[in-house]
Amino acid sequence: RRRKKLDSQELIKKIIAQDKVALSQAITLVESLNVQHHKQAEEIIQGCLPYANNSIRIGITGVPGVGKSTFIESFGKLLTSLGKKVAVLAIDPSSSVTGGSILGDKTRMEELVKDENAYIRPSASGDSLGGVARKTRESIILCEACGFDTILVETVGVGQSETAVHSMVDFFLLLNLAGAGDELQGIKRGIMEMADAVVINKADGQNQKKAQQAKLEYNRALHLFPKKTSDWTPKVTTCSALHHTGIKEIWELIINYIALTTENQYFYARRKEQNQYWLMETINENILMRFYNNPTIKLLITTNKKAVQNNELSPFAAAQLILKTYFKE
Ligand code: GDP
Structure with a gap:
C-alpha cells in the first residue's frame, strides 16, 4: 500500500518535470480496465490538476x-x-x-x-x-x-x-x-x-x-x-x-x-461548464457500467427478456422489477 502511494507521487513529480515516459505510464493507468490502476490514475490526475x-x-x-x-x-x-x-x-x-x-x-x-x-x-x-x-x-x-x-x-x-x-x-x-x-x-x-x-x-x-x-x-x-x-x-x-x-x-x-x-470571458466560463459536464458524464457512465456488470442484474435481464418476449410480463413491469432489485427500493 505504501509503495503504491509512493509510485503515484513519483509519477506526479516526473510528469510535472515534463517526463514523457512518466506521462505515458500515467495515461496507461487511466486507460486500464483494472480497478486498482484506475484508483491510482485518479490520484495522479488529482495531483496534476493544479498544474x-x-x-x-x-x-x-x-x-x-x-x-x-x-x-x-x-x-x-x-x-x-x-x-x-x-x-x-x-x-x-x-x-x-x-x-x-x-x-x-x-x-x-x-x-x-x-x-x-x-x-x-x-x-x-x-x-x-x-x-x-x-x-x-x-x-x-x-x-x-x-x-x-x-x-x-x-x-x-x-x-x-x-x-x-x-x-x-x-x-x-x-x-x-x-x-x-x-x-x-x-x-x-x-x-x-x-x-x-x-x-x-x-x-x-x-x-x-x-x-x-x-x-x-x-x-x-x-x-x-x-x-x-x-x-x-x-x-x-x-x-x-x-x-x-x-x-x-x-x-x-x-x-x-x-x-x-x-x-x-467566455473562455473560462465554458471550461467551467465543461468540467460540470464531465462530472455528470462520469457519474452516468459509472452507473451504467456497474449496473450492467452486476451478475444479478445480468441474470435478471436475461430471464426477463424472455418473459417480456412471451408477453408474460410487460416491459415496464419487468424494468421496474430489475431496477428495484438493483437500487434496493
Ligand atoms: P485522415 O484519414 O483524415 O487522417 O487522412 P490522411 O491524412 O491519412 O490523408 C489521406 C490521403 O490524403 C493521403 O494520401 C494524404 O497524402 C492525402 N492528403 C492529405 N492532405 C492533403 C492535401 O492537402 N493535398 C493533397 N493533394 N492530398 C492530401
Missing part, C-alpha cells in the same frame, strides 16, 4: 481520408516551430465497437513523432465511446501538467464522437473536402453548428478552384446558423496540409478566437 488548465485545446474532426493526420503533422510542426509544446490525443469511435481503428496507427505523422516538443498518443480503446472519451478528457489534464500548452484532440467525423470532443475543447475545427457541388449534404447539421472553423483541405493543384467555390458555399451555410454564445463568427478557410499552405492562417484564426473569448 493543468494552461493550454489551448483544439478539436479536429473530419471523415476518413480528409487529411487529418497530414493536417495534424503540418499544423503540429508549425506550432512546435513557434515554440509550442503539442500533444495529440485521439478519440476513435470505431475501436470501441469493432476493436479495429479508423484513425490508424499514426505512422503518417512521421515528423511530429520525432519532434521533441510533441507527444502523440494513439486512441484509447476497449469499452464504450463514453469511456474512451472520458479517458481522453483525463489524459488532457496529464498532458497539460506535463507542460503541453497546445492539445489537439482528433476524431473521425462519422458519429457521436464529435459531441464528446466538442465538450472537451476550446476550439472545434472541421476538416472538409471540396466535392462536386454537394459538399453540404454529407455533413450533419449538428457538426457544422459546432464548428468554430471549417477548413477545406487539399486546396492544391487542380483542386484549388473547387476549394474556393466550396468556401463560398460553406460561408453561406454558416450564416444561416444562430449566433454563437462565444460571439465568435465561424470562419471558413482553405489549406493544403500536404503542401503546408494556409496552415499559418488557421493558427492566426485560433489566436483571434482565444483573444476574443478571453476578452469576453
Whole structure:
C-alpha cells in the first residue's frame, strides 16, 4: 500500500518535470480496465490538476481520408516551430465497437513523432465511446501538467464522437473536402453548428478552384446558423496540409478566437461548464457500467427478456422489477 502511494507521487513529480515516459505510464493507468490502476490514475490526475488548465485545446474532426493526420503533422510542426509544446490525443469511435481503428496507427505523422516538443498518443480503446472519451478528457489534464500548452484532440467525423470532443475543447475545427457541388449534404447539421472553423483541405493543384467555390458555399451555410454564445463568427478557410499552405492562417484564426473569448470571458466560463459536464458524464457512465456488470442484474435481464418476449410480463413491469432489485427500493 505504501509503495503504491509512493509510485503515484513519483509519477506526479516526473510528469510535472515534463517526463514523457512518466506521462505515458500515467495515461496507461487511466486507460486500464483494472480497478486498482484506475484508483491510482485518479490520484495522479488529482495531483496534476493544479498544474493543468494552461493550454489551448483544439478539436479536429473530419471523415476518413480528409487529411487529418497530414493536417495534424503540418499544423503540429508549425506550432512546435513557434515554440509550442503539442500533444495529440485521439478519440476513435470505431475501436470501441469493432476493436479495429479508423484513425490508424499514426505512422503518417512521421515528423511530429520525432519532434521533441510533441507527444502523440494513439486512441484509447476497449469499452464504450463514453469511456474512451472520458479517458481522453483525463489524459488532457496529464498532458497539460506535463507542460503541453497546445492539445489537439482528433476524431473521425462519422458519429457521436464529435459531441464528446466538442465538450472537451476550446476550439472545434472541421476538416472538409471540396466535392462536386454537394459538399453540404454529407455533413450533419449538428457538426457544422459546432464548428468554430471549417477548413477545406487539399486546396492544391487542380483542386484549388473547387476549394474556393466550396468556401463560398460553406460561408453561406454558416450564416444561416444562430449566433454563437462565444460571439465568435465561424470562419471558413482553405489549406493544403500536404503542401503546408494556409496552415499559418488557421493558427492566426485560433489566436483571434482565444483573444476574443478571453476578452469576453467566455473562455473560462465554458471550461467551467465543461468540467460540470464531465462530472455528470462520469457519474452516468459509472452507473451504467456497474449496473450492467452486476451478475444479478445480468441474470435478471436475461430471464426477463424472455418473459417480456412471451408477453408474460410487460416491459415496464419487468424494468421496474430489475431496477428495484438493483437500487434496493
Ligand atoms: P485522415 O484519414 O483524415 O487522417 O487522412 P490522411 O491524412 O491519412 O490523408 C489521406 C490521403 O490524403 C493521403 O494520401 C494524404 O497524402 C492525402 N492528403 C492529405 N492532405 C492533403 C492535401 O492537402 N493535398 C493533397 N493533394 N492530398 C492530401
